[in-house]
Amino acid sequence: MLIGGDFNNRAKQLLALLERMSENNPETKVPVEELVSHLDLDRIELKNLLEYLEGRQLIEIASIGGPFLYGHVKITEKGIIKAAKFK
Known part of the structure; x- marks a missing residue:
C-alpha cells in the first residue's frame, strides 16, 4: 500500500x-470497473483507496461484488465539495 503523498495524490x-463520472450527482452509482479503466490501479490499492475515501465520508460503497470487490460507488455531497477544491 502506498503511504503519504503518493497515496493522497x-x-x-x-x-x-x-x-x-457522476456529474456531481450523489445519487449516481458509478461502476468501479469504469474507474479502474481510467486509472492505473491494482485491486489492493483500489480497495484501500475506496475504503479510505469512504472512511472520510467522501464516497459511499453502493454495491459489493465483481472483479474489484466493490461493484459501484457514489460520491457524497462532502466528496463533491472536496473534489471541487482540486480544480
Missing part, C-alpha cells in the same frame, strides 16, 4: 474522476 485523482 491517488485518492485525489480517484475522487476527481468520480466527481466527473
Whole structure:
C-alpha cells in the first residue's frame, strides 16, 4: 500500500474522476470497473483507496461484488465539495 503523498495524490485523482463520472450527482452509482479503466490501479490499492475515501465520508460503497470487490460507488455531497477544491 502506498503511504503519504503518493497515496493522497491517488485518492485525489480517484475522487476527481468520480466527481466527473457522476456529474456531481450523489445519487449516481458509478461502476468501479469504469474507474479502474481510467486509472492505473491494482485491486489492493483500489480497495484501500475506496475504503479510505469512504472512511472520510467522501464516497459511499453502493454495491459489493465483481472483479474489484466493490461493484459501484457514489460520491457524497462532502466528496463533491472536496473534489471541487482540486480544480
